[in-house]
Amino acid sequence: MTRFEKSSRTLKELVSEAVMQALADSSAAPRDVEAAYVGNAVAGLVTGQEMIRGQVLLRPLGIEAIPVFNVENACASAGTAFHLGWQAVAYGAQDVVLCVGAEKLTHEDKSVGLSAIGTAVDMEARAGMAATMGASPDSAKRSFFMDIYADMTKDYMHRSGATTTQFAEVAVKNQHNGALNPRAQYGGDLTVDDVLSAREVVWPLTLLMCSPVSDGAAAAVLASARGLRGLDASRGPRVRASVVVSGNRHDGDDPSAGSAGRAAALAYEAAGLGPEDLDCAEVHDATAPAELIAYEQLRLAAPGAGPELIESGRTKLGGRLPVNTSGGLLSKGHPIGATGIAQLCEATWQLRGEAGARQVEGARVALTHNGGGWLDGDSAAMSVHILSRD
């Protein structure tokens, strides 16, 4: 993956760097790639490239003629592209595939990226949603995703007793980790007070509790056992479970009932593993409170016990189950269509012992959790992956 940052580089340049890294890492040449699954969410609105995004991005690398599938699932676009590539390899349709996630959110007009992010809801229903939430019409025009997250956070505070201090602790942890990740957009040693005193975005969210606007790309080569024999290098990890689901109408108070809970349950079942087997996890902390909610949905904590888990320190580096060692979306950055594969990159480096200063010693099993969009009270799309060292 590229470093995530506000970049002056084009989407082509970012994808080129990520794909060349992935090919080199797997000792694959462009001609070894049998199909490409390319995730991107908003290039149509940000760069104007509404169609044939993958073909345009891969052609400069000499990747042509093969099937190229352009895949979109909002902020879960990369997790979804990876899943479709995995599905093809796991079931024998292809032996070596390239999965790519890429996003360019910065634009000379700052409102373009935010406005694009705001299309991950039912656009016909958006005005009504904004009114119900008390969000200003102006916020509906740009992106009211942080209004949605604020609403979700207030519900969560009500049922779990979570405090803004605990949310700030998530941000402090992830910014600490991001400082150890050379590919992270931000990172540093902040205090809870720094986070709480940052500019309020929508109560209770401050700027440091929200993932930033980022550009970046991430790529992975997936191979079957047969595909590996044709490559010079066979490097893990193994994909133990790859799950994509859509959202569903459900009781928002039950962390197992929505898309994340269902995807995690399916992933644990497919892998024959449980939350107790995980050594590290990358979760979709688009906001700091979302990480605590994810703890419960992914069964890292019991229902209502998210606040206790962050307080315990067990999800810090050095704890029993470090979460978002990469810095997460909060610190590493969140180029939306790239995030899911970037999480899988971090999981890969952790499982190979290549994560440098943020290495989780002896990590053997990692989970990633990547959600996107919002429809009827749930993420519209959700992907959960479990990887193991061998």
Next chain:
Amino acid sequence: MTRFEKSSRTLKELVSEAVMQALADSSAAPRDVEAAYVGNAVAGLVTGQEMIRGQVLLRPLGIEAIPVFNVENACASAGTAFHLGWQAVAYGAQDVVLCVGAEKLTHEDKSVGLSAIGTAVDMEARAGMAATMGASPDSAKRSFFMDIYADMTKDYMHRSGATTTQFAEVAVKNQHNGALNPRAQYGGDLTVDDVLSAREVVWPLTLLMCSPVSDGAAAAVLASARGLRGLDASRGPRVRASVVVSGNRHDGDDPSAGSAGRAAALAYEAAGLGPEDLDCAEVHDATAPAELIAYEQLRLAAPGAGPELIESGRTKLGGRLPVNTSGGLLSKGHPIGATGIAQLCEATWQLRGEAGARQVEGARVALTHNGGGWLDGDSAAMSVHILSRD
């Protein structure tokens, strides 16, 4: 599929009609669908729904929780969505899937649809392309796809000796067929002179040689043998080959060298069938000359023999190999992200003997050809399917 037309209905309403038809046709309930593959090309620019298009379109039908994959490949988006659904079923990942193609191109501002279509090229290279072709900057701004087709047509005339009269004969044939198809946007008995004397779009293309702006949706349920056992009805046809490729740089004079030629060769090989086995075909006649070029790429005619095939009458209804019995893109209409599955609907009706006044007697094998986008002298994406009655 819905009727193709300039419609006052929303994309949700169009998709609802097509999906309800497909479910009823296969005796499947929404709960039987294990995953949905949804093709759409330009909703981000036309309706503003850049993200989670499939989830938004399917939720009103109670289709939720399952994986929904949003797929884009320009005018081949539906062929690609169908292919990914087929791949999942053929290789055992799912047993019953829903494939959808949908597009809304009409807009109160007429330039919106045309401008959106114009994004199926490398947007960074577009200005240069337009200049090379002698197209006006204005045409580059809206859509210069008809300039691309005109350029391709002039090359084809040069190497095959094709005449504008022969192109007009394609339009006459397809409008005749469209008149027999209640779902076609246009249709009627025109003369060659009508076609030649219509307004010139870009020489040598007249308005009646170009596919129109259309709205519409098409859907299909695909099931494995195991999946069929869970449904009340088991209705053919069988998918004998499903191929998607991307374009490649090649000698434009060799009809076997580009994406359509390669996709057709792979499809014939997978099906164990050749062009001589086809009883009917739906080809991507975005313009009338494109049908003649497709004859050669799909090996319905020898290289250079496209003009002779239309002259012979063999591709008319009643001929040996009727092509575009539905009316094709020219007459049935071309809601770009719906077209590939609409072609497969026509193939299905022909193979079941349900094509009414345009029935090809005893049709047992049908081919569909659906291309999209333009990159370095070839379609960016290409899908070819072969279906058989049993």
